[in-house]
Amino acid sequence: MDKTYYNPDDLKKFSKIGEFGKELADKFFSYYGEVFKDGELSAREKSLIALAVAHAVQCPYCIDAYTVDCTEKGVTEPQMMEAVHVTAAIRGGSSLVHSVQMMNRVKEVSM
DSSP, rough: OOOOOGGGGGGGGGGGGGGGHHHHHHHHHHHHHHHHHHSSSSSHHHHHHHHHHHHHHHHHHHHHHHHHHHHHTOOOHHHHHHHHHHHHHHHHHHHHTTTTHHHHHHHHTOO
């Protein structure tokens, strides 16, 4: 296995985060479980959203987990890739929209 900053085996230890703080971990996992149940959005749709967000926050553990979860929920490879492209478009657009601040400032200092 190639060396990385992230150990893929650590994903399997996620359920153990309560070892150093059980009360808050229990609350988190309870909330987390409720969030991902079928509701106004299906569990499948939520998994696809989670995959996109995982790419936005660049969490390799989440990308791993939600790639598997999406696959298990019947999300196709093209659907997953499209979700990642939505992430890329939003991230790129959010960087570009902030260029307005730079443009405003340039105009201020150039006067």
